[in-house]
Amino acid sequence: MALASMFDGPHASVFTLSTTDSWHIMGVIAVFLVVYSFALVVHRLWYSPLAGFPGPKHLAVTSWYETVVDLFSHDFPERLCNMHEKYGPIVRVAPSELHINDADYFTTVFAAAASHRTDIIPPRGLGMDDSLGSTTHHDLHQLRRKPLDRFLSRQNVMRLQGIIHNEIRILDRMILTAKGKGTAVRLDHAFASFTGDVVGQVACGESPGLLDGPNFTPEWYTMIRGAAKAIPLLRHFPQIGSVMQCVPAGLLQKIFPNSTGFKILQLLGEKQIARIRTEVDREMKGETEVNSSMFHHLLRSDIPELEKHPTRLNAEAVSFLGAGTYPTAATLILTAYYILATPNVEDRLRNELKDVMARFDDEVPNYVDVEQVEYLGACIKEGLRILRLFRRKGRLSADEDLHYKQWTIPKNTLVTMSPYSLHMDPDVFPDPHQFNPERWLSKDPDPRMDRNLVPFLKGSRNCIGMK
Numbered sequence: 001m002a003l004a005s006m007f008d009g010p011h012a013s014v015f016t017l018s019t020t021d022s023w024h025i026m027g028v029i030a031v032f033l034v035v036y037s038f039a040l041v042v043h044r045l046w047y048s049p050l051a052g053f054p055g056p057k058h059l060a061v062t063s064w065y066e067t068v069v070d071l072f073s074h075d076f077p078e079r080l081c082n083m084h085e086k087y088g089p090i091v092r093v094a095p096s097e098l099h100i101n102d103a104d105y106f107t108t109v110f111a112a113a114a115s116h117r118t119d120i121i122p123p124r125g126l127g128m129d130d131s132l133g134s135t136t137h138h139d140l141h142q143l144r145r146k147p148l149d150r151f152l153s154r155q156n157v158m159r160l161q162g163i164i165h166n167e168i169r170i171l172d173r174m175i176l177t178a179k180g181k182g183t184a185v186r187l188d189h190a191f192a193s194f195t196g197d198v199v200g201q202v203a204c205g206e207s208p209g210l211l212d213g214p215n216f217t218p219e220w221y222t223m224i225r226g227a228a229k230a231i232p233l234l235r236h237f238p239q240i241g242s243v244m245q246c247v248p249a250g251l252l253q254k255i256f257p258n259s260t261g262f263k264i265l266q267l268l269g270e271k272q273i274a275r276i277r278t279e280v281d282r283e284m285k286g287e288t289e290v291n292s293s294m295f296h297h298l299l300r301s302d303i304p305e306l307e308k309h310p311t312r313l314n315a316e317a318v319s320f321l322g323a324g325t326y327p328t329a330a331t332l333i334l335t336a337y338y339i340l341a342t343p344n345v346e347d348r349l350r351n352e353l354k355d356v357m358a359r360f361d362d363e364v365p366n367y368v369d370v371e372q373v374e375y376l377g378a379c380i381k382e383g384l385r386i387l388r389l390f391r392r393k394g395r396l397s398a399d400e401d402l403h404y405k406q407w408t409i410p411k412n413t414l415v416t417m418s419p420y421s422l423h424m425d426p427d428v429f430p431d432p433h434q435f436n437p438e439r440w441l442s443k444d445p446d447p448r449m450d451r452n453l454v455p456f457l458k459g460s461r462n463c464i465g466m467k
Helices: 002-008 019-047 057-061 064-072 076-087 103-109 138-151 154-159 161-177 187-204 218-236 238-244 249-255 257-284 294-300 310-341 343-353 367-371 374-386 419-423 437-441 447-452
Strands: 090-094 097-100 393-397 402-404 407-409 414-417
Touching: 019 057, 057 064, 057 090, 064 076, 064 218, 076 090, 076 097, 076 419, 103 402, 103 414, 103 447, 138 294, 154 161, 154 367, 161 187, 187 218, 187 257, 187 294, 187 310, 218 238, 218 257, 218 310, 238 257, 249 257, 257 294, 257 310, 294 310, 310 343, 310 374, 343 374, 374 437, 414 419
Parallel strands: 097 414
Antiparallel strands: 090 097, 393 414, 402 407
């Protein structure tokens, strides 16, 4: 009562604001914001360490331009190419970011660990904040990567062929059931379910059985495709993603359907990690057989116990289930489309596969045999080259300045490069938008083609699943 009386009694004016006072405070705040914004613009244009680098002034001032383009016109990569034509090979594309379009410099930015340490500015709000791919600092990234490198080595991948072979047989059987029925086979659904089953089995030791579902479980493709479409928004507004992780999946489906995929992956990851932890505990007691999945391997490894915390492994599961499914499926979908849409390519590929596929389906060709089919390899390279899935990626040199031509790039500056720009360089790939596997089989191949083909990036942070 005594406290309440202070607000109602003769001293009430001390605790209330008049209309004049309110407008005065709002005016002060407005003036502060104007002065701060003006000072920020002045700093970024004239006093920032990146002030002398070429590029559009509006991009040097703010990142909002890219945000608007990403959300509405979706053509920032094309605009970036135009900027390089105007300003040269190095362009300041954000207040704290430089973009370089020079294939010879790629291995300097995406450097091997022996060259220099590289940090990143990871995306946030996608449920993968503590995963390998979102690890900011070089040393922690290398610690987390080491046991996974061992598991995903070429030698171990060869031992995992049986998993892939089994899923190939299921995929083949399901496609054949549609033969003669006059119905179309949705390869996007089929390949998404195929990669989902393979990744689930390899990473978690349990296939979700997506291929066996009616019509290849189209809900799975819809979910991961929706999640991919939500990434531009969540990349620019990570706070939305952080909030979404706390919202029930049913409610999220109603208010923001595309984002439901991340929530489902999060729940799926939590379920799988909990199951695997229980199985590993039982393995240690000799109560069950040893499972050879990636997360079983990780939990048995000698990494610090903090790195095995459920929260971190849940993030890793979301990363592997998502990144291992959609990009791989998208590559298969696009490559299959171009092969089927180009009769001479399809005919030659079928002819070159005759020998290696002669014993199918009694025997699925092994990895080494498939590698020997050069034309298949050329089709895969061309599919990876032409896929528009690879946005610009960046690194920060943690310990030393970088030098590019006459420019000195301060350490801890975000330097980005675009695989798509290198893949579409007409000087290296004539008629770059044409799907042309023969370009990789020339008797006198241009060595710049392999240099420019970087879908998995390079260096100490290259794609861990590229094998």
